[in-house]
Amino acid sequence: MVGASVFSATMVLLYLVSTLYHALPAGRAKRVFMKLDHGAICVFIAGSYTPFALGALRGAWGWTLFGLVWALAVFGVTMKACDRLSHPWLSTGLYLVMGWLALIAAVPLVERVPLPGVQLVVAGGIAYTAGVVFFVLDSRFRYAHAIWHGFVVAGSSLHVFAVLHYAA
Secondary structure (H helix, E strand, O other): OHHHHHHHHHHHHHHHHHHHHHHOOOOHHHHHHHHHHHHHHHHHHHHHHHHHHHHHHOHHHHHHHHHHHHHHHHHHHHHHHOOOOOOHHHHHHHHHHHHHHHHHHHHHHHHHOOHHHHHHHHHHHHHHHHHHHHHHOOOOOOOHHHHHHHHHHHHHHHHHHHHHHHOO
């Protein structure tokens, strides 16, 4: 239950900060919320791992994955706050590495999480990853940013069902 609570709290944090960032007019506050938004992405990715790391995996695999992804989240938040990940490719690369880090524990995950749960987690990861294409095209394609957010909502929705049914 703790893992599901962490997942839920980090998702609410991400969507709250992102909504505020996108609602603000250009200026200092928007720049601050942009950093918070990008940092919250790292925190939400780590939060998405937490129910599986502390629930289904547990033991050495669970704690290793938990430690690695949260260390990367702290790194990402710190680098964003200090303007060290200002280039979009660096941030996007970090998000993708964090998101697919679960591959190192693929075998124990498949052994301990029912197949439909694994399928939901993988489908969510694919949705996030496919959305990156539109994120990269943001300035070149009129509705790319909105489509990117659609993929994010799809990915997080799939993960909500995975956590609700297979990790909580």
